[in-house]
Amino acid sequence: MHTRFGRTLSILVVFNLAMRVYAQPFVTPIGGTPYEDWTIVNYVDLQPGEGAVDFRGGNYTYDGHNAIDFTLPHFSAMDAGVTVRAAGSGTVALVHDGEFDRCSRVNPCGNNPNYVVIDHGNGLSTEYLHLKRDSILVSVGESVAAGWPIAQVGSSGLSSDAHLHFAVYGNGNVVETYAEPTNWWIDPIPYADDVFGSLDHGIVNHVPSTAELVDRPADHNLFLQSDGPGQEAVLWTHLHGIDAGDNLDFFFYRPGGVEYAHWHWSAPQIRYGWWLASIALPNIPDLGMWTIDFQLNGSTLVADSFAVTQLESTIGDMDCDGDVDFDDITGFVLGLTDPQAYENLLGVPATLKGDTDGDGDLDFDDIDDFVAILNSPLSAGTRTVPEPGAVALLGVAMSVLAWYGWRRRGASSFKKR
Numbered sequence: 001m002h003t004r005f006g007r008t009l010s011i012l013v014v015f016n017l018a019m020r021v022y023a024q025p026f027v028t029p030i031g032g033t034p035y036e037d038w039t040i041v042n043y044v045d046l047q048p049g050e051g052a053v054d055f056r057g058g059n060y061t062y063d064g065h066n067a068i069d070f071t072l073p074h075f076s077a078m079d080a081g082v083t084v085r086a087a088g089s090g091t092v093a094l095v096h097d098g099e100f101d102r103c104s105r106v107n108p109c110g111n112n113p114n115y116v117v118i119d120h121g122n123g124l125s126t127e128y129l130h131l132k133r134d135s136i137l138v139s140v141g142e143s144v145a146a147g148w149p150i151a152q153v154g155s156s157g158l159s160s161d162a163h164l165h166f167a168v169y170g171n172g173n174v175v176e177t178y179a180e181p182t183n184w185w186i187d188p189i190p191y192a193d194d195v196f197g198s199l200d201h202g203i204v205n206h207v208p209s210t211a212e213l214v215d216r217p218a219d220h221n222l223f224l225q226s227d228g229p230g231q232e233a234v235l236w237t238h239l240h241g242i243d244a245g246d247n248l249d250f251f252f253y254r255p256g257g258v259e260y261a262h263w264h265w266s267a268p269q270i271r272y273g274w275w276l277a278s279i280a281l282p283n284i285p286d287l288g289m290w291t292i293d294f295q296l297n298g299s300t301l302v303a304d305s306f307a308v309t310q311l312e313s314t315i316g317d318m319d320c321d322g323d324v325d326f327d328d329i330t331g332f333v334l335g336l337t338d339p340q341a342y343e344n345l346l347g348v349p350a351t352l353k354g355d356t357d358g359d360g361d362l363d364f365d366d367i368d369d370f371v372a373i374l375n376s377p378l379s380a381g382t383r384t385v386p387e388p389g390a391v392a393l394l395g396v397a398m399s400v401l402a403w404y405g406w407r408r409r410g411a412s413s414f415k416k417r
Contacts, residue, residue, distance in 0.1 A: 113157025221347025
């Protein structure tokens with residue numbers, strides 16, 4: 001998966017698991033949460049000669065690999081910034097920066113990565129490879145403490161994905177610290193094949209290319225009924241820790257929970273990789289929220305949804321089901337209180353649906369017009385006064401909206417113009 005950095009620093013791989021244990025156990029050299037923000041794809045290869053075996057006798061390594069690879073799901077995660085930390089206290093011995101940092105399986109690069117080497121004394125050193133260009137925060141001769149940020153994860157040099165290649169050397173010999181994890185680590189990370197999951201997922205309207213998956217596909221959570229036949233909804237998910245023979249089941253449901261499609265696979269081993277499931281939408285797809293339930297061995301691993309609406313710009317249609325009705329109240333309140341969550345859920349900005357007074361933003365002043373639209377038998381966007389018979393129906397909605405308005409107006413009763 002990740003190729004070894006061949007340079008004069010990397011001494012011939014000789015394993016010395018019996019060397020004296022480091023007096024100060026390491027901290028995890030990468031930020032984020034294990035198996036949620038990143039996964040371990042490779043450990044040190046302990047098989048002499050040809051072939052490869054990791055410290056547990058598994059295949060989470062490859063021939064000659066001399067480190068642990070902490071791997072991100074895509075370049076989007078790398079661009080957001082993932083901290084590389086000094087595993088222990090010591091002195092910076094070597095630094096190299098300036099190399100291109102978006103090398104991948106679709107864009108192979110040269111052999112020279114950006115890197116930092118730290119000397120911990122007593123013959124012990126650690127190497128941090130494939131770093132993001134211009135992210136290195138330390139210089140040669142500088143003293144660092146365990147946990148100090150020294151750079152960010154990148155994909156420079158011989159690298160197929162954004163990852164940190166973390167190598168430990170004791171007296172010139174490669175050390176597999178996870179052969180004795182409690183001696184080497186303050187908080188050892190579980191073995192990669194013991195933890196399964198999805199690092200990320202999303203919905204798109206086509207089968208994404210490998211290049212798109214490496215970067216991260218742009219989400220497409222809104223489909224227009226008016227676009228007619230030929231529309232495709234694709235769920236992609238970035239899996240890790242999947243064993244050969246695991247059951248993968250993807251259920252697609254129409255609005256209202258009626259099953260539309262079910263895809264089943266018996267999985268190969270997936271240490272790190274993507275899986276896609278897609279459906280062709282009907283020629284006239286049902287309006288509303290479609291849901292997807294991806295199950296691993298009978299339990300939900302990923303749940304997602306997308307909306308089908310008539311017109312993307314229908315004012316007041318907060319749930320994207322093609323009309324403006326009482327069900328839109330929840331969406332309107334969500335758009336007011338957490339517009340980003342609304343956009344993540346439905347794939348359109350809350351202002352596009354809820355800016356009823358047309359001033360370019362969604363705020364408390366839109367409530368009166370929204371209530372009028374909600375009650376109107378005319379097309380969305382008309383401004384009408386609620387008829388007397390509708391006042392009782394709107395009571396619950398107004399109580400929710402009034403509560404929110406009380407909170408907002410308690411902070412400020414003036415609208416910023």
